[in-house]
Amino acid sequence: MFRIMEKRLLAPAVHQLVVEAPLVARSARPGNFVIVRTNETGERIPLTIADYDPEKGSVMLVVQEVGKSTMDIGMMEAGDSFADVAGPLGQATPIKKVGTVVGVAGGIGVAPLLPQIKLHKEIGNHVITIVGARTRDLLILKDETEQASHEVIFATDDGSFGYHGFVTAALEELIKQGRQIDEVTAIGPVRMMQATCNLTRKHNIPTLVSLNAVMVDGTGMCGCCRVTVGGETKFSCVDGPDFDGHKVDFDELASRQAFFRDEENLARELAEQKRGGCRCHEK
Amino acid sequence: MPREIVDRVEMPKQSPEERRSNFREVALGLDPELAVREAKRCIQCKTKPCTKGCPVEVEIPDFIALMAQGKFREADAKIKEKNSLPAICGRVCPQESQCESLCTLGKKFTPVAVGALERFAADWTREHSPESGCEKAGSDGPAVCAAADGIERPSARVAVIGSGPAGLTCAAELALMGYRVDIYESLHETGGVLRYGIPEFRLPKAIVNQEVDYVRSLGVRIFTNVLVGMTLDLNEMLAKGEYQAAFIGTGAGLPYFLEIPGENLNGVYSANEFLTRVNLMKAYKFPEYDTPVKIGRRVAVVGAGNVAMDAARTSLRLGAEDVKIVYRRSRTEMPARLEEIENAEEEGVQMFLLTNPVRIISDGKGGVGAMECIKMELGEPDASGRRRPVPIPGSEFTMDVDTIIIAVGQGPNPLLARATEGLALNRRGNIEARDEYGATSIPGVWAGGDIVTGAATVISAMGAGKRAARGIDIWLRSQS
Numbered sequence: 001m002f003r004i005m006e007k008r009l010l011a012p013a014v015h016q017l018v019v020e021a022p023l024v025a026r027s028a029r030p031g032n033f034v035i036v037r038t039n040e041t042g043e044r045i046p047l048t049i050a051d052y053d054p055e056k057g058s059v060m061l062v063v064q065e066v067g068k069s070t071m072d073i074g075m076m077e078a079g080d081s082f083a084d085v086a087g088p089l090g091q092a093t094p095i096k097k098v099g100t101v102v103g104v105a106g107g108i109g110v111a112p113l114l115p116q117i118k119l120h121k122e123i124g125n126h127v128i129t130i131v132g133a134r135t136r137d138l139l140i141l142k143d144e145t146e147q148a149s150h151e152v153i154f155a156t157d158d159g160s161f162g163y164h165g166f167v168t169a170a171l172e173e174l175i176k177q178g179r180q181i182d183e184v185t186a187i188g189p190v191r192m193m194q195a196t197c198n199l200t201r202k203h204n205i206p207t208l209v210s211l212n213a214v215m216v217d218g219t220g221m222c223g224c225c226r227v228t229v230g231g232e233t234k235f236s237c238v239d240g241p242d243f244d245g246h247k248v249d250f251d252e253l254a255s256r257q258a259f260f261r262d263e264e265n266l267a268r269e270l271a272e273q274k275r276g277g278c279r280c281h282e283k
Numbered sequence: 284m285p286r287e288i289v290d291r292v293e294m295p296k297q298s299p300e301e302r303r304s305n306f307r308e309v310a311l312g313l314d315p316e317l318a319v320r321e322a323k324r325c326i327q328c329k330t331k332p333c334t335k336g337c338p339v340e341v342e343i344p345d346f347i348a349l350m351a352q353g354k355f356r357e358a359d360a361k362i363k364e365k366n367s368l369p370a371i372c373g374r375v376c377p378q379e380s381q382c383e384s385l386c387t388l389g390k391k392f393t394p395v396a397v398g399a400l401e402r403f404a405a406d407w408t409r410e411h412s413p414e415s416g417c418e419k420a421g422s423d424g425p426a427v428c429a430a431a432d433g434i435e436r437p438s439a440r441v442a443v444i445g446s447g448p449a450g451l452t453c454a455a456e457l458a459l460m461g462y463r464v465d466i467y468e469s470l471h472e473t474g475g476v477l478r479y480g481i482p483e484f485r486l487p488k489a490i491v492n493q494e495v496d497y498v499r500s501l502g503v504r505i506f507t508n509v510l511v512g513m514t515l516d517l518n519e520m521l522a523k524g525e526y527q528a529a530f531i532g533t534g535a536g537l538p539y540f541l542e543i544p545g546e547n548l549n550g551v552y553s554a555n556e557f558l559t560r561v562n563l564m565k566a567y568k569f570p571e572y573d574t575p576v577k578i579g580r581r582v583a584v585v586g587a588g589n590v591a592m593d594a595a596r597t598s599l600r601l602g603a604e605d606v607k608i609v610y611r612r613s614r615t616e617m618p619a620r621l622e623e624i625e626n627a628e629e630e631g632v633q634m635f636l637l638t639n640p641v642r643i644i645s646d647g648k649g650g651v652g653a654m655e656c657i658k659m660e661l662g663e664p665d666a667s668g669r670r671r672p673v674p675i676p677g678s679e680f681t682m683d684v685d686t687i688i689i690a691v692g693q694g695p696n697p698l699l700a701r702a703t704e705g706l707a708l709n710r711r712g713n714i715e716a717r718d719e720y721g722a723t724s725i726p727g728v729w730a731g732g733d734i735v736t737g738a739a740t741v742i743s744a745m746g747a748g749k750r751a752a753r754g755i756d757i758w759l760r761s762q763s
Contacts, residue, residue, distance in 0.1 A: 023509065023514045023515065024514060027513065027515070041571060041572045043564060044564070083471065084471040085508065086471065086514070087513065087514065089510070089513060216556060217470065219510065219696065219698060220697060221538070221555055221559065222538065223537075223555065227547075233540065233542075233547060238537075255549060255649035256547065258549075259549040259550075259649075259650075260575050263575035267570050267573060270570055
């Protein structure tokens with residue numbers, strides 16, 4: 001169970017995994033996530049489902065090595081198995097025919113964005129996708145993004161590929177060009193989603209964000225993933241993970257994400273020592 | 284009256300000084316000599332009032348008579364006729380308000396220690412040879428027991444959703460009747476609240492494992508990581524004919540918060556999160572285990588039920604220097620078992636009663652700096668019959684804490700109900716049970732335990748699982 005069928009390096013320390021999980025694949029919808037555990041001492045971490053294939057009985061996950069658990073995943077190879085994969089979890093993203101939708105992704109946020117824009121395109125929305133990364137090497141899933149969109153803007157912070165600047169600047173240019181935009185979906189780091197929402201709020205463009213709060217069970221049981229949305233406490237796992245971005249308290253989310261930073265750093269350092277250095281720069 | 288009848292045997296415990304810094308079981312259990320001595324205290328009265336206090340109808344005087352003769356294995360078998368999880372019940376049942384509260388001996392002296400005896404019978408039997416369960420049960424697939432009561436039954440398959448006390452009991456009862464039973468569990472481990480909620484020092488996980496193994500030995504299959512409602516659809520499972528009936532025992536898995544300012548600051552946990560990190564994910568062994576838990580120096584636990592006591596005592600064991608229970612009513616109204624309150628106080632937990640949190644104050648860095656509370660007094664009785672706590676104006680004060688654990692109860696988990704068409708809920712979101720067996724609005728589906736009643740005890744959930752098994756049996760037999 002939960003065998004890794006395929007694994008591929010998309011960028012330094014960014015992995016694409018196709019994992020055998022037939023029951024999850026059968027029930028998954030865009031926006032759903034799974035909770036995985038690598039082994040018996042592992043923690044439960046949420047990963048958004050980047051693609052699913054009911055016929056093959058598999059789900060696709062994209063993982064960036066940032067801490068001990070994701071480094072453990074990075075060490076796994078095709079043929080290895082996860083101890084647990086539970087899901088699909090969370091509410092499916094509400095995807096309706098609205099006209100023109102702009103998908104904005106930062107970093108590996110493009111992976112969870114893909115199933116959403118695919119469905120937007122399928123039901124007849126015009127899809128413009130803006131994908132940003134620090135530098136050219138970190139832009140992932142370029143072909144898949146192009147296939148799933150009508151128009152794509154790649155942006156790099158250092159200008160090494162495509163638009164030179166942040167995704168928000170690229171989005172602002174679109175707005176300034178007078179393009180009709182009916183909805184924005186933003187997925188990526190908290191500050192990127194926040195900046196996107198600050199921009200779209202000014203222009204009254206409804207904006208959906210997918211929140212990556214810290215979770216334990218992922219089923220509504222612990223409340224660790226609570227976020228403030230429109231002044232109310234919501235649980236990302238069962239009420240989300242997608243929310244109206246204009247109502248999300250991003251500062252609180254960023255602060256809550258950092259709660260276990262010391263422990264995360266310690267775990268990562270111990271893991272790096274054990275492996276004799278970090279692998280971030282290996283290709 | 285001879286002294287050996289008057290004096291109840293006390294169960295040995297780890298000393299408070301020792302136990303407050305380890306996670307080993309606090310109550311150490313009886314030895315054979317003490318167990319026989321305590322069993323002999325039972326006067327085998329004709330009226331057997333104790334049995335009426337047991338939600339799963341254990342024949343208490345009968346098993347105690349066997350223990351008095353030193354027949355521990357037979358005593359265990361006698362209990363198991365009615366209760367599939369005696370090692371758990373012997374530890375966590377509130378006997379003082381059930382069987383023991385009705386004991387004839389208790390009217391003049393102290394009641395027989397039924398819980399301690401039940402625990403001993405189960406522990407002794409397990410240690411002296413594991414039970415065989417159903418002989419036909421194998422690891423390779425579902426086998427069926429010959430019905431323990433000899434009644435012929437139709438061949439049918441039942442899905443049990445949730446492997447907590449209600450689900451395990453329902454599954455075991457059905458398996459013993461000869462039905463094929465599959466349990467679906469959403470977490471990666473079995474046991475529900477027995478695993479994620481109740482700490483190791485009160486219910487060792489090895490005991491939970493053994494009780495679950497016993498249920499498996501009856502031919503019950505358990506599938507973890509499956510969320511019925513998300514991974515699978517209940518109506519579809521029934522419509523496809525994979526199962527002829529189902530039991531929902533998904534528990535009270537949605538924590539309540541106080542809804543006061545500052546509750547989303549770092550350092551504020553629900554008791555569920557805190558205990559799940561420590562119990563299920565073994566955060567007390569971080570970094571050997573990957574899941575962390577952060578405990579500050581000064582902890583306030585809000586609430587005074589068993590979960591609150593568990594959270595307070597766990598905080599001490601994680602190294603907190605100062606742990607307070609903050610409760611808006613008085614000692615009389617505390618819902619926790621007396622034994623657990625005493626255990627907590629012996630270990631150094633302080634009680635701040637008639638005290639209610641008003642807001643949580645930030646430390647300026649996203650964490651908890653302090654908690655503002657107000658003093659309360661008891662007014663007129665409220666809907667629950669308990670005197671309503673009312674704030675005393677102007678009595679606000681600031682409590683110096685850096686970690687806050689909210690243990691004020693849990694509501695029903697919404698996942699299954701939300702996704703299961705036709706499943707009727709009540710106003711609070713609990714599943715509506717339409718008869719004494721727990722029949723729901725969907726034909727062939729029963730429910731029981733906390734998902735029906737709201738948060739209650741392990742044993743009441745087991746009782747509900749048992750009644751549902753009866754209801755399912757009657758229904759399946761009527762269908763054939």
